[in-house]
Amino acid sequence: MALISLEDAKAQLNIADDRQDDELQAYIDGLTPVVEGFIGPVEPREVMETVHGSGAALALQQPPVLSLTSLTAQLTGGTSYNVAGLHLDGAAGIVRRLDGGRFTGGPWTAVYQAGRGDIPATVALAARILLQHLWRTQLPSRGGLAGGGDDYSVNDPVPGFGYAVPNRVLQLLEPYKQPPGVA
DSSP: OOSSOHHHHHHHHTOOSSTTHHHHHHHHHHHHHHHHHHHOOOSOEEEEEEEOOOBSEEEOSSOSEEEEEEEEETTTTSOEEOGGGEEEETTTTEEEETTSOOBOSOOEEEEEEESOSSOOHHHHHHHHHHHHHHHGGGSOOOOOSTTSOOTTOOSSOBTTTBTSSOHHHHHHHGGGOOOTTOO
16 A cells, blocks of 8 residues: 555656656655654554553553454563553553553563544645656746745755755655654
8 A cells, every 4th residue: 555646646746647657656655664753653654663661551652553363472471461461552552451460571572553543634635736846857847936935945955865855745754754763
């Protein structure tokens, strides 16, 4: 599953033929890591990670989480918890025991499905606008708006992405942004 389809991308860019489909698909494929860098996994995928910690809750590192497949202690001979006895806060990626007990014997190997069941319309729109912004490198240079800006201005470069992500994309993704230290 891609954030946007080739057909959606061509509609956004007003491209009617298939001469640039391969190049356009490369741009489409490049959108997912950029968007997921801000909001966490979008496209559902299996994740296996080592979770450190003990206590009343464990925090998975790639929320949102659709489902927890298994949780196994690494130091106690592979003790596994029955996932039916665990509560998963999927949006936050937090796992708690339903019996109120504490997790001991970690670190843990957690296997889970991260991502979103459906891509929110705002996220898909942000991906389309980001595609349009990046595709502009393929077009002849045109003057910007009065004052030196243009419709895709980037006031401050985003760490790790430079000027590749325009402000309007960041604003669309803001409601889905991961808290610091997550994703």
